[in-house]
Amino acid sequence: MAEEALVALDSCESYECDRVYSILKKQLGLLGISKDKIAGKRVVIKPNLVRKMDAGMAGTTHPSFVEAAGRLLVEMGADSVKVAESPGGPYNEIALRSVYKGCGIESAAKAANIQLNYDISWKYRENPSGEISKCFNIIDPYNDCDIIVNLCKLKSHGMAMMSAAVKNYFGTVPGVEKFEMHARFPNMSDFSRMLVDLCKMHTESCLTINIVDAVVGMEGNGPTNGVPKKIGAILASINPFALDYVCTRLIGFENKVETVTISEKRGYFDKDSIKILGSDVEALKCGDFKGPDSERVPALIWLSDFMGGRILGLIEPKPVINTKKCKRCGECVRSCPKHTIVFDKKKKFPKIHHSECIKCFCCQELCPHDAVKIKQNPLVKLLH
Ligand code: SF4
Ligand code: SF4
Numbered sequence: 001m002a003e004e005a006l007v008a009l010d011s012c013e014s015y016e017c018d019r020v021y022s023i024l025k026k027q028l029g030l031l032g033i034s035k036d037k038i039a040g041k042r043v044v045i046k047p048n049l050v051r052k053m054d055a056g057m058a059g060t061t062h063p064s065f066v067e068a069a070g071r072l073l074v075e076m077g078a079d080s081v082k083v084a085e086s087p088g089g090p091y092n093e094i095a096l097r098s099v100y101k102g103c104g105i106e107s108a109a110k111a112a113n114i115q116l117n118y119d120i121s122w123k124y125r126e127n128p129s130g131e132i133s134k135c136f137n138i139i140d141p142y143n144d145c146d147i148i149v150n151l152c153k154l155k156s157h158g159m160a161m162m163s164a165a166v167k168n169y170f171g172t173v174p175g176v177e178k179f180e181m182h183a184r185f186p187n188m189s190d191f192s193r194m195l196v197d198l199c200k201m202h203t204e205s206c207l208t209i210n211i212v213d214a215v216v217g218m219e220g221n222g223p224t225n226g227v228p229k230k231i232g233a234i235l236a237s238i239n240p241f242a243l244d245y246v247c248t249r250l251i252g253f254e255n256k257v258e259t260v261t262i263s264e265k266r267g268y269f270d271k272d273s274i275k276i277l278g279s280d281v282e283a284l285k286c287g288d289f290k291g292p293d294s295e296r297v298p299a300l301i302w303l304s305d306f307m308g309g310r311i312l313g314l315i316e317p318k319p320v321i322n323t324k325k326c327k328r329c330g331e332c333v334r335s336c337p338k339h340t341i342v343f344d345k346k347k348k349f350p351k352i353h354h355s356e357c358i359k360c361f362c363c364q365e366l367c368p369h370d371a372v373k374i375k376q377n378p379l380v381k382l383l384h
Contacts, residue, residue, distance in 0.1 A: 002270040005242035006031055009250075010278045012215050012234045015055075017111075020234070021068035024211065027236040028072070030277045033209060039077030041146035045069060045114070048153040048168050049085045050223050051366060052102030058218045058228035061151045063104035065213050069149055070112030083109055084117035084141035084172075088366045089335065091139070091175025093118050117141050122174040129204070130197035131266070132190060142172045147207045150240065154214040154231060154247055155222035158292045158361035158374060159188060162257045163223050164247040165210040165240035166199045173198070179337040179362060186338075186358035192258035199240055199259075200268065210240040212247060219251075219290040225370045231286045233279070242269035249281050251289035293317060293374035294361060317374045319363050323349045325371035332363035332372060 008027035012019060047061035055062050066083060073081045087099045100106045100116050109116050121140045127133060142148065152168035160167050173181060185191040202208055212235040220226035233250060237243035241263035248254045255261070263269060294317040321332075326349055333341045333350055340356035341363060343349070352363070364372040 002267050002273055004273045004275055005237060005239040005269050006275050006277055007235060007237040007239075007243055007246045008277045009233060009235050009246065009281065009284065011232050011284055013232050015062050015064040015215055017064040017067050020064050021071060023234050024068055024072055024236070027211075027234070027278070028209070031209075031236060031238060035076045037207070038073060038147065040079050042144070043073050043078045043081045043147045043149060044141045044145040045081065045083045045149045045151055046142075046168060046171065047083060047085055047103075047105060047151045048163070048171065049087050049099050049103050049105065050171075051088050051368070052099045053224065054102070055104045056228070058216045059153070059155065059222065059224045059226070060103045061153050061213050062215065063108035065151050065211070066105055067108040067112045069151055069211065070109065070114040073149065074113060081112075081114040082117050082141055083114065084139060086139050086171050086174050086178070088178065088362070089175065089331070091120050093120065096120075120174070125201070127197060127201045130201065132185070132193040133197045136198055136201065137174055137177055138172050139174050142202065145206060147209065148202060150208055150210040152210065152212055153217065154212050154251065155218040156220060156226055156290065156292045157223050158221060158294045158364055159359070160192060160195065160257070160259060161291065161295065162244070162248065162251070162253050164212055165237075165243045166195055166259045166263070169199045169202055169240075170195060172202065179335060182358065182360040182362060183337040186360070188258060188359075191360075192262055195259050196241075196262050196266065196268070203240065207238070208240060209236065209238065210243050211236045212243065214247070214250065217251070217286075217289070221292050221364065221374065224365050225367070226292070227290075229286065229289060231284070231289075233284050239269055242274050245269060245271055246274065246276065246281060250285060252285070252287050253289070253291070256291070256295075293376060294359070316359055317376045318354055318357060318359065319352055319361060319372050320375045321350050321352065322371045322373050323347075325369050326350065327369050327371070329368065331366050331368060335362045335366045337362060
């Protein structure tokens with residue numbers, strides 16, 4: 001049986017930096033993270049900066065979390081505090097500067113007197129205990145640190161259903177390599193197993209402090225094209241797997257998130273051994289949190305499994321280009337891991353060849369103009 005996991009949960013109604021700071025300070029205390037655990041350590045902060053987005057869109061970690069956590073870590077005597085992220089798309093200095101600035105992280109880091117990472121080197125790492133992935137390429141700040149402070153955002157997610165602590169570690173894989181990972185693990189089940197392997201590797205190599213920005217989350221077509229949804233909570237735990245489980249309870253996604261199911265089966269947490277400190281989950285529960293349009297209907301998944309997977313291709317949601325919104329920027333063409341989106345020479349718009357599509361929804365995630373929609377089969381719509 002997994003050992004007891006502590007999860008701190010508090011209500012928080014605003015992004016006022018002092019308010020976030022005082023909650024984080026209290027939660028670290030409850031989790032037993034005292035000054036002597038931080039003093040002299042090299043700390044890397046991992047926000048969720050999936051792409052350049054205004055903080056008000058609620059697709060990225062709010063800058064006040066970066067500022068508050070940075071201030072706190074400096075006060076606790078960390079040797080160095082650096083923010084490092086590999087957003088979706090290319091991993092180079094120009095892209096990093098644009099994302100840090102556009103997401104409000106540049107000014108947050110300045111206010112907290114912490115560094116921003118511009119070193120784009122990465123290393124190959126063996127992961128012998130991984131169940132589906134025995135190796136990963138990881139950006140350098142995460143290969144040489146004592147503590148990771150995982151500052152994630154609570155969002156719905158087109159492929160993984162939910163993005164919180166476990167999914168956020170995918171941003172430690174360099175740039176477009178993430179597209180290759182989608183091609184290597186093309187179905188949701190294998191992709192989720194890989195995400196759990198990656199997260200576990202990080203928790204085994206250093207102390208991880210996982211904090212969820214759930215003040216305002218993103219519902220619907222997350223991780224980038226959904227709608228801001230007030231949840232009013234901050235959560236924290238040393239155990240990212242237990243933390244994600246509590247997040248599913250908070251937004252009514254229990255039994256819907258494969259990374260949670262997989263990590264529970266592997267014994268990385270036991271729901272009966274989670275001790276919640278602070279507020280009660282039921283009191284803060286956000287029951288009407290909407291999932292993505294790509295959400296699978298359990299009855300049809302079961303039916304498809306029963307028929308040996310033969311009808312899954314027919315019933316699965318698929319991406320389509322909305323030519324009224326498309327600006328022909330080509331981001332979806334560049335980001336498709338299966339190279340199944342090409343520009344239609346006559347119409348000049350991108351066209352998706354669905355027979356090769358693996359439903360990773362990178363095209364939807366990275367389209368800066370919300371021009372990729374997820375189309376459900378009409379039969380599935382009726383069952384929702
Ligand atoms: S990323 Fe979006 S706007 Fe750009 S070409 Fe693709 S669909 Fe059009
Ligand atoms: S078309 Fe979109 S969903 Fe399909 S493989 Fe390409 S990026 Fe993934």
